[in-house]
Amino acid sequence: xxxxNFTLAKVYRQFQLKExxxxxxxxxxxxxxxxxxxxxLDIAQRSVLLTEKAKSERIVSPILFEFKERHGxxxxxxxxxxxxxxAENDLNGECDFLISFESSYVIQAPIFSxxxxxxxxxxxxxxxxxxxxxxxxxxxxxxxxxxxxxxGCVTTGEDWQFLTLHDQLVTIDTRRYYLNQPExxxxxxxxIVGQFxxxxxxx
Numbered sequence: 001x002x003x004x005n006f007t008l009a010k011v012y013r014q015f016q017l018k019e020x021x022x023x024x025x026x027x028x029x030x031x032x033x034x035x036x037x038x039x040x041l042d043i044a045q046r047s048v049l050l051t052e053k054a055k056s057e058r059i060v061s062p063i064l065f066e067f068k069e070r071h072g073x074x075x076x077x078x079x080x081x082x083x084x085x086x087a088e089n090d091l092n093g094e095c096d097f098l099i100s101f102e103s104s105y106v107i108q109a110p111i112f113s114x115x116x117x118x119x120x121x122x123x124x125x126x127x128x129x130x131x132x133x134x135x136x137x138x139x140x141x142x143x144x145x146x147x148x149x150x151x152g153c154v155t156t157g158e159d160w161q162f163l164t165l166h167d168q169l170v171t172i173d174t175r176r177y178y179l180n181q182p183e184x185x186x187x188x189x190x191x192i193v194g195q196f197x198x199x200x201x202x203x
Contacts, residue, residue: 002093003083003135004118008127014089015134017168024162024173028187037066041182052116055157056096059179060116064097067189073103075193081107083135085142091135098136101145101196109145110136111196117156125154126163126172133165151192160185 011017033041044058056079064077077099084092099112113132117125129152140147150165160177163170177185 002090003095003131004093004128005090006127006131008123008130011127011130011134012170015168017130017165017170020169020171021174022171023175024164024171025175025188025191028184028191030181030183031070031186031190033182033186034066034069037062037182041179045179049157052118056116059157060097060114060155063182063185064099064114064189067099067186067193070190071193074101076100076103076108078107083107083110083132083139085135085138091131091138095132095135098132107139109140109143109147110150111147112151112153112192114153114155117154117159120156122154122156122159122161122176126161129154129163130165130170133163137165147196149195160188162188 012019040062041059047058049055049058061079068075068077077097078095079097081095081098082093083095083098086092095113096116097114098107098110100107101109101111113129113136115125115129115132133150133152136150137147148166152163152165154161158179162173177188
């Protein structure tokens with residue numbers, strides 16, 4: 001079994017997780033888009049994007065790599081990498097996207113997992129996302145990187161649902177973000193980064 005086979009009910013039951021729903025982010029700063037990203041998203045919105053792969057290439061990847069460009073080598077965005085940490089508990093398989101500390105050919109310390117929603121249904125992707133967040137936390141512990149909160153997101157490309165994992169508590173944001181306000185999406189990613197600045201400086 002891989003991450004993609006987890007439902008939310010299964011991952012909660014198997015790992016004895018609790019759920020809470022609340023606003024995760026305050027009023028975030030709206031980050032201006034670069035000309036490149038604005039043009040990329042304009043082209044995407046005029047295109048026929050029928051598959052998850054197409055939306056990933058045309059919408060999700062440009063937003064994440066714009067975020068990376070703002071931070072140089074501080075973070076890395078990995079696409080389609082395997083995060084095999086605990087096969088016995090099914091925490092293995094491919095991740096759509098991971099954001100990790102440091103730019104390296106080897107994943108250093110994942111802090112954010114993004115899952116492409118299946119059949120444009122965000123709810124169906126939440127279990128996979130939580131499982132990948134658990135995998136990221138376990139990976140960090142094995143590498144002696146103690147990061148208390150792991151962030152996650154499930155997206156259709158147009159709709160973005162964020163969540164966190166802290167101890168045994170999954171918190172799902174009561175607000176969703178949308179592609180028609182990409183400045184807010186970048187603002188959320190920047191807010192998440194801000195939570196890890198102290199962690200980076202202490203290591």
